[in-house]
Amino acid sequence: MNLAKVDSLFWKGKKVFLTGHTGFKGSWLSLWLSSMGAEVAGYALAPNTTPNLFDVLNIKGQIKTSHIADIRNLEILKSAMLEASPDILIHMAAQPLVRYSYENPVETYAVNVMGTVNVLESARKIQSLRATVVVTTDKCYENKEWVWGYRENEPMGGHDPYSNSKGCAELVTSAYRQSFFNLADNHNAVASARAGNVIGGGDWSIDRLIPDAIKAFEANQSLTIRNPLATRPWQHVLEPLSGYLILAQGLYEKGGSLASGWNFGPRDEDNRSVQEVIDLMISGWGGAAQWERDGAGQPHEANLLKLDCSKARQQLGWVPKWDLETAIKKIVEWQKSFQGNANMRDVSLAQINQYTNT
Template identity: 55%
Template sequence: MNTLPTPSISPDFWHGKRVFLTGHTGFKGAWLSLWLHALGARVTGYALDPPTSPSLFVDARLADLLDSHIADIRNAPLLAQTLAAAAPEIVIHMAAQPLVRVSYLEPALTYETNVMGTVYLLDAVRQCPSVRAVVIVTTDKCYENHEWHWGYREIDTLGGHDPYSSSKACAELVVNAYRNSFFNPNTPGAHPAGLASARAGNVIGGGDWALDRIVPDCIRAFLAGSPVRVRNPHAIRPWQHVLEPLSGYLLLAQRLYEHPRQFSQAFNFGPHDRDAWSVHQLVQYLCAKWPGASMTIDPGPHPHEAHFLKLDCSKAHALLNWQPRWPLPRALDSILEWLETYRSRGDIRACILSQIRAFEASSPHA
């Protein structure tokens, strides 16, 4: 039984806060932009154009709701200038090259974006006295994966088999060095902001159109009326709705702002064990609910992908009161609801906002 009080993302806290969000045109960035706007925050976004077409950023008409800058994270002077002009209190860094397969094709671009992008952002923050809290988004793949049956803790060894995972482990090391060197309250003249990193697993939700992710692959197949091609049916993933880690980032930013010393650390945000389903189970669930849907197994060969990876989230539970809220079937049903809205040309922004409200009203599920 859950004995923790319900974690609270406080509209009183977020109302009027100036937030600088990188990666706002992407999947997670679009959801977070809308949520922050609904909480009353004043959001400045910094990212390249939406990485997919269609995109949630365009479908939900997000450019109307925030101060959107389409620019490269590797352009350090422009990044610093844009951050300084926005004078944010909170910075959330999500801009990245986030795909394992692309990282095999474009390793240098992946490292430039994910590692040097983080360096440039933190350097810009150092010059910006208004900032009080910085959350750097990495991934569960930053750990050295031993295919263990227990979850990785924040103190476990960093690693990464492929360039994407390794680039995010490098970003974690960058965060650590900047925290020790420039954001350390024991260092005279240090920047007063709290600096934390957030590691989450495979997220799913309406509006993700990325290539080589299984839920978008299902969506494209359903809309085309063709079978879903499944690459790694037995791979088990810690699936979670995109609102789960986003709620963690918001709570973490709140706590960092209030208590920068205490919360300047790494945090895992993953689902409960029972939501670690195989790819096959997940596709089967969606196919059973979408009329006429079916799947076929693609025998490969495929590039290396980790088979089993789960996070131990005891720290986020204990220190942030963060808990997952939607069991996996609830998360998958919300994707089908979004898909029906998309297919029938309904109001995507209204659909996403109503899902955010439903999520806020849900209790943690133990």
């Protein structure tokens, strides 16, 4: 098996329409794509935290167009995509938080399900499109709380509105693929990508473990953890992003044979408990950081969740590169550089280079 690489020559000059470019993963991906010479048109809502990675990296100044608009608005989305006439579409815009989805189920379904319908509906009109990657999540599978990793051909499900909305987005993608794409008169190869719990420098989202930990450590407060024994497939943000890029390269070059669902998770050893991750963060951060358990009743969240990534390894040559210890080191390095007022674009580009050269 040949190990695949993100091919900067491939991306040079490619027109990419990226939804969710103002978010955590979207900002890293915008930086990576623009550093390779891709022409990125982004489409998302304005960032909703201060600070946020989009502004810290000055993404707006580096990509071709930044549309600040809602994916629920089909007409605006259609005209933005037509104007960009992209070769490649990567759809990442979503309401991505489990607990928020319990409080706002209607909004979560509207953005994640009808938003995906709107993105694929807009894509139908774009003759230039050759590859589309729809980003969902490991949580899209029907969770059986078992020790084995889920394979791409297992049933969709999702207990909570977020997970379930992503299962629905997978079904929407599959129906659109079969009904409208990769036919004699349409050469857009449409795939979906299911990744694990992403961590990395520059995530200021609410209600996520690493951002919460950093906030607590910086304020010299004890971190409160909801579910210390839950295991998750932890991975550095550059891991799934490299998977999306390699998948898009493959779709573009090989077409419909790769148009299906793909898992991009960490190695087995990196399916670890929340408590282990926090212990690693504490030893990396240093000082007097500590955590305690949140005794309050919590809404249901999956306890055991693992992905089987044999298909990506065998058919795309994609393998995870950075283990959890390395990922945590990179987060601490990034956050401490940010505290020290370093040029975060340079720091982030250096991490992308280190990742690609690993």
